[in-house]
Amino acid sequence: MIGRDEILALIPHQGVMCLWDEVVEWDESCIRLRARNHRDPTHPLRSGDRLRAVHLCEYGAQAMAVHGGLRARRTDARARPGVLVSLRDVTLHVAHIDDLADALECDAEVLVEAGQSQQYGFRIHHAGNLLAEGRAAVMLQDAYP
Structure with missing residues (x-):
């Protein structure tokens, strides 16, 4: 299992904007992560005292970043920075997530890779419910600024 400190070393998202607490498992094509911060009243994505399900898209995007960091680390490299350019076929099955008792889990998988781009599919669960x-x-960018 990979903890938060290692995740922070892999991605540009720092402090409370790093949304994942641990990597449960991963390989070259997919990753499973876990987070428990969605109940935190000081969560940086909260608005109007709620954390809305649309913010799960950011969890999915950060899962991509963590996976890219882990893949790059295998070859003693640093992952190239990426800019999120699209979300497709997003389905939200709940309205908000701040009242969910257990951890969030994400499964993300590489769908397409080209020289300058990547596409992942993501699914985020809570207690077995999608x-x-x-x-x-x-x-993907050439280097960090």
Whole structure:
């Protein structure tokens, strides 16, 4: 299992904007992560005292970043930064997530890779119930600014 400190070393999202607490398992094509911060009243994505399900898209995008960081680390490299350019076929099965008692879990899988882009599918669950699913695409940059 990979903990939060290692995740923070892999991605540009720092402090409370790093949404994942641990990597449960991963391989070259997919990753499973877990987070418990959705109940935190100081969560950075909260608005109007709620954390809405649409923010699960950011959890999905960060799952991509963590996976990319882990893949790059295998070859002693650093992952190329990415810019989220599209979300497709997103389905939200709940309205908000701040009242869910257990951890969130995400399964993300590489669907398409090209030289300058990647597309992943993601599914986010809570206690075995599907909360959100969709696809996210990023354009990869050459280097960090």
